Amino acid sequence: MLSFDIVEYQDRLSKTKQRMAESGIDVLLITDPANMNYLSGYDAWSFYVHQMLVIIIDEPQPLWIGRYQDANGARATTWIYDDNIIPYPDYYVQSETYHPMDFIGEILKQIGHGNRYVGVEKDNYYFTAKAYERLQRSLPNAIFKDADLLVNYVRIIKSDQEIEYMKRAAEIADKAMTEGAKSIRTGVRECDAAATIYYEVVSGTKEHGGDYPAIVPLLPAGENTGAPHLTWSDRTFKEGESVIVELAGCYKRYHVPLARTVSLGKPSNKLQEITPIVVNGLNEVLDSVKPGMTCGEVESVWRNSLKKHGIEKEARLGYSVGLNYPPDWGEHTASIRRGDSTIIKPNMTFHLIPALWFDDYGIEISESFRVTEKGCETFCDYPRELIIQDPFDMNRHGGRIS
Amino acid sequence: MLSFDIVEYQDRLSKTKQRMAESGIDVLLITDPANMNYLSGYDAWSFYVHQMLVIIIDEPQPLWIGRYQDANGARATTWIYDDNIIPYPDYYVQSETYHPMDFIGEILKQIGHGNRYVGVEKDNYYFTAKAYERLQRSLPNAIFKDADLLVNYVRIIKSDQEIEYMKRAAEIADKAMTEGAKSIRTGVRECDAAATIYYEVVSGTKEHGGDYPAIVPLLPAGENTGAPHLTWSDRTFKEGESVIVELAGCYKRYHVPLARTVSLGKPSNKLQEITPIVVNGLNEVLDSVKPGMTCGEVESVWRNSLKKHGIEKEARLGYSVGLNYPPDWGEHTASIRRGDSTIIKPNMTFHLIPALWFDDYGIEISESFRVTEKGCETFCDYPRELIIQDPFDMNRHGGRIS
Structure with a gap:
């Protein structure tokens, strides 16, 4: 179901990592649905809930983190291994108590990235003020950097x-x-x-x-x-x-x-x-x-x-x-x-x-x-x-x- | 062109102000396009640029602030007086130098609301992490409160x-x-x-x-x-x-x-x-x-x-x-x-x-x-x-x- 050859996705990922290195970013949290699609193939109308693709500079595979009921869609449309598709339970959806960014922060800490340089797409529609607040609270030892448009600039020249x-x-x-x-x-x-x-x-x-x-x-x-x-x-x-x-x-x-x-x-x-x-x-x-x-x-x-x-x-x-x-x-x-x-x-x-x-x-x-x-x-x-x-x-x- | 009688808009506004008063909010910055529409009638596919409706607790009329080329649309679809429709110049659009929230912050200061309790819709798609940062920088004397879903809860019972x-x-x-x-x-x-x-x-x-x-x-x-x-x-x-x-x-x-x-x-x-x-x-x-x-x-x-x-x-x-x-x-x-x-x-x-x-x-x-x-x-x-x-x-x- 992939729209591009796996080699093309790998090339995009490698260009993204090069820009991450230039910007001093270890972990890039991608919330722009176009950038998620560009790097992983993910394609679904699920961006009305919080979700993201995590690019870790020293890991070969991205992580997809999203809603439980969208994990099948991630398996169907991306080149990401099943182990790297991480669903959050439905009670995180549009709740006044739970926020998906709390879950995501916990995952990042558990896999040892809680104290790294973390890039976020600050002016993207799907990265709200609250998403950023909750993420910062959940990752107090991370150093956040603005990575807005980082992937968009990789996208600017078409294959x-x-x-x-x-x-x-x-x-x-x-x-x-x-x-x-x-x-x-x-x-x-x-x-x-x-x-x-x-x-x-x-x-x-x-x-x-x-x-x-x-x-x-x-x-x-x-x-x-x-x-x-x-x-x-x-x-x-x-x-x-x-x-x-x-x-x-x-x-x-x-x-x-x-x-x-x-x-x-x-x-x-x-x-x-x-x-x-x-x-x-x-x-x-x-x-x-x-x-x-x-x-x-x-x-x-x-x-x-x-x-x-x-x-x-x-x-x-x-x-x-x-x-x-x-x-x-x-x-x-x-x-x-x-x-x-x-x-x-x-x-x-x-x-x-x-x-x-x-x-x-x-x-x-x-x-x-x-x-x-x-x-x-x-x-x-x-x-x-x-x-x-x-x-x-x-x-x-x-x-x-x- | 209004979809509802002016009395209905006034009723919605008054219920909103009541909730603002209960939450200690003087100035409510509305970026959710549904909430903008609900209170003013504004209806256009312009939410891909930053825009907002400003509700001031002691003013009878909201302010619409948006892109220059959308001001005609605001005049055509809302009950807001022309004087309260405030366009920002086009160089603010998707620029790495200028941000519409800088403009909006300046306006709020100029009209004397720079040091009040300001409510923002923190988890709305159209209020990004960067929008909040720039607004906070522009309004250092304002006290920000989370007003996410404040208007949504007015909307919950239909007329x-x-x-x-x-x-x-x-x-x-x-x-x-x-x-x-x-x-x-x-x-x-x-x-x-x-x-x-x-x-x-x-x-x-x-x-x-x-x-x-x-x-x-x-x-x-x-x-x-x-x-x-x-x-x-x-x-x-x-x-x-x-x-x-x-x-x-x-x-x-x-x-x-x-x-x-x-x-x-x-x-x-x-x-x-x-x-x-x-x-x-x-x-x-x-x-x-x-x-x-x-x-x-x-x-x-x-x-x-x-x-x-x-x-x-x-x-x-x-x-x-x-x-x-x-x-x-x-x-x-x-x-x-x-x-x-x-x-x-x-x-x-x-x-x-x-x-x-x-x-x-x-x-x-x-x-x-x-x-x-x-x-x-x-x-x-x-x-x-x-x-x-x-x-x-x-x-x-x-x-x-x-």
Whole structure:
């Protein structure tokens, strides 16, 4: 059931241990579900309870510690020996008396790691303030270090197999955008369009079934196009309004996001004006990306392109993307924004989302790309343009502006 | 756009302030997206960045503090005055230099609350170890208190409007289970069945569009029925195996979960034996629930019912359910398990999931219910039985065991 060859997991583990050594960390406690998956293969919707992967610098195997009823899932999806899968009893789950970190602390002491340098992922969703407090109380002789993003930075350069999975995710994204855009019609409920997109994303292609994306399909419509993270309701789409669709194809937890904007009937003057500005800016950025540039330099291409039209953008332009779990498909490492000094390297993968949001309207036309030896290549094939739905022809897209 | 009357939000706020007063908390920092929604109406997929609702005991309005690009969404979905919606600039997002909690701490100091008793939700997914560290550093004169679950306990008793929303969610759950069970057939890919369920859950009914559930549909099959939190893959269902379906209907973020087990063709002897034990135990529990009992007493009905058959169950039997966001639809307050002393009251709502998982097979048949004045009533209408798919008749369900 492993998604990668055992050699690839070993390589990831060895890179992680190298970073641990550089940071003076003996024992790394991993609570980010993507990092747990990356190093062990573990894949289950169990991250709503406390769980972790323990990497000990001088031990060949990680430990998985989690809920009793999830231990079978750990045995089924990881390369970890059964002896290293350690379940805690169910009375630790969401209890006001017992906390799983007490159990985990005891285990670490019992196996002789209670007084070592312990790394924790301090800003991960699944490592709460209380988890840290209880762990510190349970391990008074440990010296804690912040290991936030340590594994994420190992993840930043993808292997060929990971790129292959992202290509499959991209096929799913293209298909979902095609069917999703078709379903967005005047008089259709937002929830029915969202359902269509979800169906396509989860079903996937004939060859490759889809996985759940770490963020739901977002499709703000009308005035809400200025509020990018609102989700659908059961209102119906209105003639003349525009709809932003942001989705991701996902294959074996690897994401390829894609955003487009749909106009129901003739686009507003504002949209007609802004579309070529966004598409040109996006093209200029994609043409400019080269290994050796910094993320900040990539962003400046966009900034200069917009400046010609008197526009300044507040939000970041993009971010590293790939393996992830809810609530975010971004990897929290490199951002394509002013001041980010990350040097672009081959097989880094980014979602480039040069969105423009104003008070009462917005536009998103995005691409996910892989850095190549000489430049970059986009994952998706979907036309890079504003989609215009012709109200008189239900069978095909109307005109396009790009 | 508010889901509830303003009077209901005010009532929730006033109950929250009462609990704050009892706990000696002046300023409550709410990072749980369900609690943010409950008190303000805020509803967006923005919880992957740091954000919060600030409740000040002597101020009539909460403050919303979040990312710049989400402020429009806060204006659109909450009853908070525009002046109380405070956005932080985008360079705070997922940065190794800036942290949103530094910004939030500064705001609290500026408005004169830097030296008060400050409550934080210590074990919430969206309040990380680092968020707490940075907040403490930024507010050296504040005295922090653990306010984990403070608002969750206000949420535990539902209003009539909340119950109405859960009834709509139940209709969606029934429909999704009906269509989902039909789609689970020998030779069908797991991902295609999951896609069908997702379509139904998100589309909803003709009258009421669906919302995204806080947990994806889970459908472990074959040997994996002993590993309840594994998600689907693109393998195909095999004749003779069983499939567990656990899903929730969701309406305006209110969940009604429902689980059933499907047998593809003749059920194994083990399944045939265990099914009536589970259904009878479930019925006995539902018949026994009455206001005034403790959750622990409810669980003992199940435990005694199982004991007659020589079975002991490790996991908890159920939990409080309702309003929520990923990664969990449970409310983290009352659990129906041994030792839980929560007293059952009218309009509490639970997911009762008397699942039995063994090493290589499992069964789930669950019900969500509301406590009434004299007993309880279930939300869903789906038959309480093992679903048997007849391989020779694609148009209807086969026989059933209950």
